[in-house]
Amino acid sequence: MLAACGLSSIDDLFAHLPEHVRLGRELAIAPGLSEMELVGELRRLAGRNRHADEFVCFAGGGAYDHYVPALVWALAGRSELYTSYTPYQPELSQGVLQALFEYQSMVCELTALEVSNASLYDGPTALVEAVHMARAATGRGRVFVSGSVDPRYVAALEAYGRGAGYRPEVFPFPYPAGGPDLGGADVAAVIVQHPDFHGLLEPVREIFEAARGQGSRTIQIFDPLSLGVLAPPGELGADIAVAEGQVLGNHLNYGGPYLGIIAARMQDVRRMPGRIVGETTDVDGQAGYVLTLQAREQHIRREKATSNICTNQTLMAVAATVYLAWLGPGGLAELGRQCAAKTRYTAERLGDLSSAELMWPGGEIFKEFVVVPRREPADVQRRLLDEGFLCGPIVDGRGLLVSVTERRTREEIDRFVKSFEEASS
Amino acid sequence: MSNIGAPVRSRGPVVALRTLKERARPGRRAWTLPELDVPSSDISEQHRRATPPDLPQVSEVDVVRHFTRLSQINYGVDTGFYPLGSCSMKYNPKVAEAVAALPGFQRLHPHQPEETVQGALELLWRLEQALCEVTGMARVTFQPPAGASGELTGLLLMRAFHTKNGDPRSKVIIPDSAHGTNPASVALSGYRVVQVPSDGRGLVDLAALERLVDTDVAGLMLTNPNTLGLFEEEIGGIAAALHRVGALLYYDGANLNAIMGRVRPGDMGFDIVHMNTHKTFATPHGGGGPGAGPVGVSARLEPFLPAPVLALDEDNGRYFWDQDRPDSIGQVHGFYGNFGVLVRAFAYVFGHGREGLREAGERAVLNANYLACLVQDVYPLAYPGRPMHEFVATAKPLRRFGVRAMDVAKRMIDLGFHPSTVYFPLVVEEAMMVEPTETETKETLDAFAEAMRQVAAEAEKDPELLHEAPVTTPVRRLDEAKAARDLRLRW
Numbered sequence: 001m002l003a004a005c006g007l008s009s010i011d012d013l014f015a016h017l018p019e020h021v022r023l024g025r026e027l028a029i030a031p032g033l034s035e036m037e038l039v040g041e042l043r044r045l046a047g048r049n050r051h052a053d054e055f056v057c058f059a060g061g062g063a064y065d066h067y068v069p070a071l072v073w074a075l076a077g078r079s080e081l082y083t084s085y086t087p088y089q090p091e092l093s094q095g096v097l098q099a100l101f102e103y104q105s106m107v108c109e110l111t112a113l114e115v116s117n118a119s120l121y122d123g124p125t126a127l128v129e130a131v132h133m134a135r136a137a138t139g140r141g142r143v144f145v146s147g148s149v150d151p152r153y154v155a156a157l158e159a160y161g162r163g164a165g166y167r168p169e170v171f172p173f174p175y176p177a178g179g180p181d182l183g184g185a186d187v188a189a190v191i192v193q194h195p196d197f198h199g200l201l202e203p204v205r206e207i208f209e210a211a212r213g214q215g216s217r218t219i220q221i222f223d224p225l226s227l228g229v230l231a232p233p234g235e236l237g238a239d240i241a242v243a244e245g246q247v248l249g250n251h252l253n254y255g256g257p258y259l260g261i262i263a264a265r266m267q268d269v270r271r272m273p274g275r276i277v278g279e280t281t282d283v284d285g286q287a288g289y290v291l292t293l294q295a296r297e298q299h300i301r302r303e304k305a306t307s308n309i310c311t312n313q314t315l316m317a318v319a320a321t322v323y324l325a326w327l328g329p330g331g332l333a334e335l336g337r338q339c340a341a342k343t344r345y346t347a348e349r350l351g352d353l354s355s356a357e358l359m360w361p362g363g364e365i366f367k368e369f370v371v372v373p374r375r376e377p378a379d380v381q382r383r384l385l386d387e388g389f390l391c392g393p394i395v396d397g398r399g400l401l402v403s404v405t406e407r408r409t410r411e412e413i414d415r416f417v418k419s420f421e422e423a424s425s
Numbered sequence: 426m427s428n429i430g431a432p433v434r435s436r437g438p439v440v441a442l443r444t445l446k447e448r449a450r451p452g453r454r455a456w457t458l459p460e461l462d463v464p465s466s467d468i469s470e471q472h473r474r475a476t477p478p479d480l481p482q483v484s485e486v487d488v489v490r491h492f493t494r495l496s497q498i499n500y501g502v503d504t505g506f507y508p509l510g511s512c513s514m515k516y517n518p519k520v521a522e523a524v525a526a527l528p529g530f531q532r533l534h535p536h537q538p539e540e541t542v543q544g545a546l547e548l549l550w551r552l553e554q555a556l557c558e559v560t561g562m563a564r565v566t567f568q569p570p571a572g573a574s575g576e577l578t579g580l581l582l583m584r585a586f587h588t589k590n591g592d593p594r595s596k597v598i599i600p601d602s603a604h605g606t607n608p609a610s611v612a613l614s615g616y617r618v619v620q621v622p623s624d625g626r627g628l629v630d631l632a633a634l635e636r637l638v639d640t641d642v643a644g645l646m647l648t649n650p651n652t653l654g655l656f657e658e659e660i661g662g663i664a665a666a667l668h669r670v671g672a673l674l675y676y677d678g679a680n681l682n683a684i685m686g687r688v689r690p691g692d693m694g695f696d697i698v699h700m701n702t703h704k705t706f707a708t709p710h711g712g713g714g715p716g717a718g719p720v721g722v723s724a725r726l727e728p729f730l731p732a733p734v735l736a737l738d739e740d741n742g743r744y745f746w747d748q749d750r751p752d753s754i755g756q757v758h759g760f761y762g763n764f765g766v767l768v769r770a771f772a773y774v775f776g777h778g779r780e781g782l783r784e785a786g787e788r789a790v791l792n793a794n795y796l797a798c799l800v801q802d803v804y805p806l807a808y809p810g811r812p813m814h815e816f817v818a819t820a821k822p823l824r825r826f827g828v829r830a831m832d833v834a835k836r837m838i839d840l841g842f843h844p845s846t847v848y849f850p851l852v853v854e855e856a857m858m859v860e861p862t863e864t865e866t867k868e869t870l871d872a873f874a875e876a877m878r879q880v881a882a883e884a885e886k887d888p889e890l891l892h893e894a895p896v897t898t899p900v901r902r903l904d905e906a907k908a909a910r911d912l913r914l915r916w
Contacts, residue, residue: 062535122760318712
C-alpha cells in the first residue's frame with residue numbers, strides 16, 4: 001500500500017509534521033490487553049461497585065429504577081441501528097429515520113403538544129435548549145424558575161446562562177396565592193416542574209395562567225411515565241415541555257447516556273434545536289423519511305443556528321420508542337397507577353413513624369416524596385445502605401428523597417419502612 | 426451492473442414500511458405488570474388525565490417484527506464500509522458492548538454514595554489519565570455528552586479564564602473550513618465569530634490570522650489535522666500569534682485519530698481540547714448518538730472545570746467527587762456525562778494500549794493516502810498537500826456530464842457502499858470527503874476505489890444511471906424540499 005503511494009515507510013506519511021511538535025517517545029499508557037484480559041479487568045472494576053440489583057432501590061431525583069423489558073435492548077441493540085451514523089443518506093437510513101418519526105409522534109401524543117425533535121442529551125440540557133427557544137421567540141431576557149425545580153436543572157441554566165447572558169431567577173415554592181408577578185413584559189420564560197423535585201403535584205395551570213399575561217413562554221419539566229394518569233403539559237398550558245427520558249426503557253448507567261425530550265407548539269417549530277425527522281415521498285411517490293428543517297441547524301446556519309447540537313441521543317430515543325410500543329396506552333396508565341399507589345402507601349407508612357416526618361404532609365404526590373428523619377439524613381442513608389436499601393438524594397440538607405417505582409413490592413416496602421425506623425431512631 | 430460492495434438490501438415488500446400506528450389494533454397489548462399489591466389510590470380530579478394518549482396498541486411480536494424490519498433497512502458499520510469523512514466510522518469492537526452491559530456499570534444509580542461506586546470512579550480516573558497522556562493536557566472533564574457540548578464547555582472555560590483575569594474579551598477566531606458546530610458553539614458562549622480564510626494550500630492563512638489577532642480575541646478554535654484532512658504545518662506560528670496577545674488555543678479533537686501517539690495538542694500549544702469518543706475511541710454512534718465529548722485542559726484552566734471534579738484521596742486510596750470548586754463554570758450535564766459511553770472508550774483505550782493507539786492513527790492515515798492514490802486521477806484532490814486520515818476530493822470534472830457529487834454518492838449506494846460525505850467542507854465545490862478509517866482492509870479499499878472509478882466512467886457513458894440512483898434501496902431519492910414545505914413531523 002505504501003508503494004502505491006510512492007512511499008517506503010509509515011514515517012513518510014508524517015514527514016511533513018514539524019519536528020518541534022512530535023512526541024518522540026511512546027505514550028505512557030500500558031501495553032494493549034487481549035480481549036480476555038480486558039474483560040477480566042472490567043469485571044474487576046464493575047465488581048468494585050454495588051449496583052441497583054444488589055440493593056432494593058428507592059433512589060430517585062432524576063433517575064429511576066423502572067423495569068426495562070427484554071425486547072427493548074434486543075431491538076434497539078440491533079447493530080444495524082446502533083453502529084450507524086446520523087442519517088445523512090436517507091435511502092440507507094430509513095430504519096433509524098422511521099423509528100425517530102415514530103418517537104416524535106409518541107412524544108406528541110404523550111405531551112399533547114404539536115412537535116417533538118429527535119432527542120437532546122438529557123433533561124437539564126433540554127431545559128437549557130427550551131429557555132434558548134423562549135428567549136429567541138419572545139426577544140426578552142428574564143427567566144423565572146420555580147423553587148421546586150430539581151437543583152440540577154437550575155445549575156444547568158446557571159452554567160449555560162453565563163454564556164448566553166441570563167441568570168435564572170427563582171420564584172417561591174409553594175407558589176403563594178396571588179403570587180409574584182410572572183407576567184412582566186421582560187419575561188421570556190416561566191419554568192415549573194410537575195411532578196416537582198419533591199414529588200409533589202404543582203398548581204401548574206394557575207402558575208402558567210399568571211405567567212401568560214404578556215406572552216412569555218411557559219415551560220414544564222414533566223415525567224413521561226406520569227402521563228398515563230396525569231394531565232399532559234399541553235393541557236396544562238405549557239408552550240414547551242422537556243423531560244428526562246431515562247425512564248423510557250433506558251438503563252441507570254450512572255447518569256448517562258440518558259434522553260433529553262423536548263416538545264413544543266407549531267408556533268416554535270423553526271426555533272426547535274437539533275434534528276427533526278419529516279415524512280415525504282420518493283421519486284416513485286412512495287412514503288419515506290428525511291431529516292428536515294435543516295436550515296435551523298449548525299451545519300447550514302453556523303453561528304445563526306438555533307443550537308450547536310449535532311450528535312444527540314438517537315439510540316436512547318429508539319429504545320424509548322420500543323418501550324412505549326411495549327407499554328401502549330393501557331400499560332402506561334397501569335404503570336402510572338401502580339407508581340402512585342405504591343409511593344403513597346410508602347409515604348403513609350413512613351409518615352406514621354415517630355422517628356420521621358414527611359416534608360410536605362398532605363401534599364399530593366406521584367412517584368417520590370421527601371421524608372425528614374430525626375437523625376442526620378446522610379447517616380440514615382448510610383445505615384439503610386448497610387441494610388440493603390438505596391434511597392436519596394438528600395434534599396435541603398435535612399430530607400431524603402424516596403422514590404417508589406412499579407418494581408417495588410409491598411414486602412420490600414414494608415421491610416424498607418422497618419429499616420428506616422431503626423436507622424432514623 | 427456489478428455489485429462489488431457489501432450485499433445490497435432488497436427493496437422488500439412496501440407493506441413492511443407500515444408505521445407502528447398502522448400495525449395497531451384496539452385491545453392488543455405487549456405489556457405485563459404484576460397485580461397491584463398495595464391499596465390503590467386515585468389521582469385527584471384536578472390533576473387527572475381525561476383522555477389517554479393515543480399510543481399504538483400492538484402485540485409483542487408486532488413490536489419485534491416492526492423494529493427488526495426497521496433494522497434491516499438501515500446501514501451500519503456492521504453492514505459494511507462507511508467512509509463518511511469527518512465522522513471516523515471505524516468498527517466498534519463487540520467487547521466494549523459486552524463490558525458496558527455488566528450490571529456493575531449499567532445498573533448504577535447516579536445518586537449512589539461514592540463508597541458504592543469506587544470501581545466506576547477508578548475507571549473514570551484511569552481513563553482521564555490516559556486521555557491526558559494522549560492530548561498532553563493536565564485534567565479532563567467527562568461531563569460533556571457529545572463533541573458540540575465539549576466545544577461549548579471549552580468556550581465557557583475560556584470565558585471564565587479571561588473573566589477571572591479581568592477582561593472577558595469578545596471575539597473567537599475560527600477557520601472558514603471549520604465544522605458548523607464551531608461557530609454555533611461560539612455564538613452560544615456569548616462570543617462573536619471572526620472567520621480566518623484558508624490559503625491556497627487549504628491551511629490557515631497565517632498572515633491573515635496575524636492581522637485579525639488583537640487583545641480582544643479570547644481564542645482560536647482549530648482542528649488539526651484540519652477539516653480538509655491536512656495538517657496545519659504552521660501551528661507553531663499560529664500558536665505564537667495567539668499567545669502573544671494572551672488568547673487561548675482551543676483544539677477541536679474531531680481529527681485526533683490521525684495523530685494519536687505521534688503529536689499531542691498540548692505540545693502544539695493548545696490549552697483546551699475536546700475529544701469525540703465515537704470518532705477516536707470507537708464508541709458506536711447509535712444512528713446519531715449518544716456520544717461523549719471529554720474536554721481536556723492545561724493546568725492554568727483547571728480551576729474552572731465543571732463541578733464536581735473527580736478526586737483521589739491519596740491517604741486512603743478512595744475516589745470522590747470534589748464539589749468545592751469556587752471558580753467552576755458549573756454543571757454542563759445533569760450528572761457525570763455519558764458514563765456508559767465512557768466504559769466503551771475505556772475498553773478501546775486499554776484494549777489497544779500505547780502501541781495500538783499509535784498504530785490506529787498510522788493505519789488510518791495509510792488507508793486514506795492509499796485510497797486517495799487510487800481515485801485521485803478521476804476525482805482530483807481539492808488541495809495538493811499530503812492528506813492525513815481523510816481526504817477531500819471533488820466531483821467537479823463530472824459536472825460536464827451533468828453529474829453532481831450527490832449523483833455519485835447515490836450510485837455508490839447501488840454498488841453496495843455507503844458513500845463518502847458530500848458537499849462538506851463548504852469551501853470545496855462538489856466536495857467528496859472520504860475517511861476510510863484504520864479498521865478497513867486493502868481489499869475493501871480496492872473494491873471501493875474500483876466502484877468510484879466505475880461510477881466516474883458511467884457518468885460519461887450513461888449519466889442517467891447516476892441520476893436514477895439509487896434503485897436498490899427500500900425508498901429512492903426523497904423529496905427534501907417537500908418535507909420542509911409540507912411539514913409532516915408526526916402521525
